[in-house]
Amino acid sequence: MGIVKISDELHEELRKASGVMARSINSQAEFWIKMGMMAELHPQLSFNQIMAELLKSADVSAQHVTSGETIPDAE
Structure with missing residues (x-):
């Protein structure tokens, strides 16, 4: 494991996305x-x-997964 230095701006985008x-x-x-x-x-x-x-x-299958949620269209 190591340390990666990134800009403050990218770190903020990481924080929001996470x-x-x-x-x-x-x-x-x-x-x-x-x-x-x-x-x-x-x-x-x-x-x-x-x-x-x-x-x-990784042998992952969503075949039996259903969701009652819908994803809105991007505008």
């Missing part, structure tokens, strides 16, 4: 770093394709 995503600030940073690394290694894949591959590799 609250929305229910992750710690460190977990949010690690997620963004991992996704950036995966995007650089696989530039032909979209974010959704990368996520699908990561979930598949």
Whole structure:
């Protein structure tokens, strides 16, 4: 484990995003770093394709998960 120095502005964005995503600030940073690394290694894949591959590799399936919630359309 090490220390990564980032700008105050990026740290603030991490803090806000971590609250929305229910992750710690460190977990949010690690997620963004991992996704950036995966995007650089696989530039032909979209974010959704990368996520699908990561979930598949962990044997995660949402086949039986249902939600009564709807996600509003982005404007």
